[in-house]
Amino acid sequence: xxTGEIRDNMLVDELQLGSELNNAVHNGYSxxxxxxxxxxxxxxxxxxxxxxxxxxxxxxxxxxxxFALQEPVRLQSEDRDIAxxxxxxxxxxxxxxxxxxxxxxxxxxxxxxxxxxIPRTVMEQLSPLQQEKIxxxxxxGRLVRNPLTAVTPVEMLEIVSExxxxxxxxxxxx
Numbered sequence: 001x002x003t004g005e006i007r008d009n010m011l012v013d014e015l016q017l018g019s020e021l022n023n024a025v026h027n028g029y030s031x032x033x034x035x036x037x038x039x040x041x042x043x044x045x046x047x048x049x050x051x052x053x054x055x056x057x058x059x060x061x062x063x064x065x066x067f068a069l070q071e072p073v074r075l076q077s078e079d080r081d082i083a084x085x086x087x088x089x090x091x092x093x094x095x096x097x098x099x100x101x102x103x104x105x106x107x108x109x110x111x112x113x114x115x116x117x118i119p120r121t122v123m124e125q126l127s128p129l130q131q132e133k134i135x136x137x138x139x140x141g142r143l144v145r146n147p148l149t150a151v152t153p154v155e156m157l158e159i160v161s162e163x164x165x166x167x168x169x170x171x172x173x174x
Contacts, residue, residue, distance in 0.1 A: 011153035012041045074110040
């Protein structure tokens with residue numbers, strides 16, 4: 001799912017194009033139509049009609065607190081989990097597998113490891129939209145923009161349209 005902040009700064013779905021696709025088809029600009037369609041996201045979750053799941057209301061009484069249960073197992077690792085991994089190694093050397101199993105019962109490890117740094121060569125192979133999604137997740141919901149890319153998709157379409165109109169007004173003299 002995309003946030004409004006990413007949707008405002010990147011071209012994702014047909015709704016952002018307005019009638020540009022229709023105009024390109026009507027006027028026979030097949031290259032402009034192909035360009036606009038290729039700029040759209042190919043991930044169905046990015047479409048405007050796909051909504052986030054409905055959040056259920058929280059119960060008035062927290063059953064975990066009522067039954068004195070520990071916190072659920074985290075799905076993704078955090079920074080503190082690296083220290084816990086070192087501690088597991090120490091416990092294994094000192095007390096063997098039984099000590100590690102006891103520590104795992106008291107403080108379970110997350111189900112997946114999260115590596116926030118993706119190699120640059122991998123990032124270069126991703127589409128710009130996927131790169132923005134990864135950057136957005138790694139900055140914990142703060143969109144960091146390059147000042148040179150401050151043009152919104154709508155403004156970019158206006159620039160393309162103006163350049164097309166300028167090409168029509170130029171007369172070639174042979």
